[in-house]
Amino acid sequence: MPKNLVIVESPAKAKTIEKFLGADYEVKSSYGHIRDLAKSEMGIDIENNFEPEYIISDDKQKLVTDLKKAVSKADMVWLASDEDREGEAIAWHLKETLKLNDDKIQRIVFNEITKTAILNAISAPRSIDMNLVSAQQARRVLDRLVGFEISPILWSKIKPSLSAGRVQSVAVRLIVEREEEIRNFKSQSYFKTVAIFDIPNEKKTLKAELSQRFDNEADALEFLESCKDSTFVVNSVEKKAAKKAPAPPFTTSTLQQEASRKLGFSVARTMQVAQQLYENGFITYMRTDSVNLSTLALGMAKEEITKIYGKEYLKTRKYQTKTKGAQEAHEAIRPTNLAFQTINADASQKRLYELIWKRTIASQMSDAEIEKTVININISSRKEKFVANGEVVLFDGFLKVYMESTDDEQDENIENMLPPLAEGTTLALNTCESTERFTQHPARYTEASLVKKMEDLGIGRPSTYAPTISTIQKREYVAKEDREGSERNYSLMTLSKGDITKTTKKEKTGYEKGKLFPTDIGFIVNNFLVEHFSNIMNYNFTAIVEKDFDDIALGNKEWRNVISEFYYPFHENILQTKENSKRTSGEHLLGIDPKTGKNVYAKIGRYGAIIQIGESNTDDKPSFASMKRGQSIETITLEEALELFVLPRNVGTLDNKELVVSIGKFGPYVRFDGRFFSLDKTDDPYSITKERCVEIIKTKLKAEAKKKELEAQFPKSLGGYKDEDVVVNIGKYGPYITHSKKNYKIPKDFDPLMITLDEAVALINKPTKKK
DSSP states (O other): OOSEEEEESOHHHHHHHHHHSOTTEEEEEOOSOSOEEOSSSOOEEGGGTTEEOEEOOGGGHHHHHHHHHHHHHOSEEEEOOOSSHHHHHHHHHHHHHTTOOGGGEEEOOOSBOSHHHHHHHHHSOBOOOHHHHHHHHHHHHHHHHHHHHHHHHHHHHTOTTOOOOTTHHHHHHHHHHHHHHHHHOOOOEEEEEEEEEEOTTSSOEEEEEESSOBSSHHHHHHHHHHHTTOOEEEEEEEEEEEEEOOOOOBOHHHHHHHIIIIIOOOHHHHHHHHHHHHHTTSBBOSOOOOOOOOHHHHHHHHHHHHHHTOGGGBOOOOOOOOOTTOOSOOOOBOBSOTTOSSOSSOHHHHHHHHHHHHHHHHHTBOOEEEEEEEEEEEETTOSOEEEEEEEEEEEOGGGGTOOOOOTTOOOSOOOBOOOOOOTTOEEEEEEEEEEEEEOOOOOOOOHHHHHHHHHHHTOSOTTTHHHHHHHHHHTTSEEEEEEOOEEEEEEEEEEETTEEEEEEEEEEEOOEEEEEEEOHHHHHHHHHHHHHOTTTTOHHHHHHHHHHHHHHHTTSSOHHHHHHHHHHHHHHHHHHHHHHOOOOOOOEEEEEOTTTOOEEEEEEETTEEEEEESOTTSSSOOEEEEOOTTOOTTTOOHHHHHHGGGOSEEEEEETTEEEEEEEETTEEEEEETTEEEEOOTTOOTTTOOHHHHHHHHHHHHHHHHHHHHHHTTOSEEEEEETTEEEEEEEETTEEEEEETTEEEEOOTTSOTTTOOHHHHHHHHHSOOOOO
């Protein structure tokens, strides 16, 4: 019988750790938190100094019983949850729930799941750090107070089922404010001028850009005219040595950003795959804001770089964490064994592991040595000049392995070699193009760039970035979307062989991929919260609260005092908002309906965005229509709104009975003979034809008739087995066998009409998979 019981959070982690420990150790999982605040009520006794009221949920009751049984058989219990505030709280909850005495528990921590790390942890146990537990409790209690007190106000003032959160609401604010910036942005055109020069006695050419941009076409045309008779002379050739240093090893935030850019992973997927890598012992702990590498890791990196690339590529570096409010001295995210460039795992795990390996190795490699060249070209008739920029990599250094991506999606290849030229060289103008370009609105956030912004502002922590971004999308305050964009014209003027030609070209603009857009309800909730809870929605406030949590974790503040200082002014704000704020729906007047002369409004209704014709406070009831997916109450036009009222549509008759298309609670349908037939997802209720409606109805009726005909042949007896009849029948979920008062599902590859008694008996006796 094992004398030691080790408890971790996840079964995968338990399975890996069990390999490293002998027969004296049994490893069990708590499957995350073993108890928490009740979901259906506040769960905090405010009058009793904010005492949390923890409960064991129904789905954890059996687990607790099993763990108590295992505890009773063990001499020592090792609490091995993660080395962060959440992990420390899990260890404390286990101690409290399982009623463990201090002399029977040891707290162990490790930031990688390797045999060496586990054995080292067991040789150096510690007690539960109550400062870390208090910091986690403070976060949990404060977030519960904010959510439980603000959310009911949103239900009464906007619509049911809405929620607010200290971090999630501020994240939504960032996205809403960026969208408002974009809507208010006025794009302006300008002209960018680029020349191609022929180099004397060589077949090479030189590309250079004019140092000035023109505000209008007339100025650009005037410049091209002046170039017809100009001479172009190299005024200076400046060469400058430069170095490029590698990026530090990954933190949670930078891993999420790079996995998004390089692998196309969502933030949630990155954390899911990283968790799998950690639990299988491939990488160090994945929730960290540290860029530090251990002495062991530095030694491994040195050995691998020297072996693979040579000594000249090695430069040992020790990075310092600069993140605002960084917590806990974790190591950066790195492979546990740098000797493995890749691993035997599924495709996602393999790709993320290789990214982490490259980033870790590159961080300990030499700078890239670059020669930058700038060639200035004078124009005889003008004060402007052409400038050519080039870069040549003299020594690739870390670039041999890895280069960090950027959000502006520029080409990562920095090489751009310029031909050798001497000062005073006269160049012949081959062509000169002046192209109309347009100023760009601020970029919408991707998941990765939102994480970076939150980190820069000190909003949230490594453990909260992914859940926050998932929550705001799940709550439908924000949507992650691709948008097609639209075509626009632009002017191109070309000077070639003394002649200027002007053409109008087309280009695609506004294309967006994987960007975060605020929904209508996201706009309305954000505006309401900013107006009535400006303190909660303040970026600095959110960062200050995180700093308070850090101080609690260090033992510099008492968590109940922090909550008390926050709660009472906040609660007063709640009471005033309940009393004084008005109900809002984001109502937006679009114009007047030409048929009725009534006002047309776009607004949020109980079940989403709607259009309303007429007033709400009159005897004459208004008309309503649901808006289409992708339409917004802020941008929909009067014409688009009125088109929504064509439903219900009478598209014709079938057997002298009307076919009426409309949209109901469960989506678009066609009504025929008192019955409702759902349209397919590809069918548009606003344009569907009579022929398509008839096809949908006949297909459905034919399938029903076939099913009815089949059902008429059942129940069907196949004979006896073990003194009981074996019967085949058809139910709501398909065909099944009944024997001895038990039902057995018939697989899809069996025809219920043709199944034999022997086949049925084989299915009855087939072992069932244990869940």
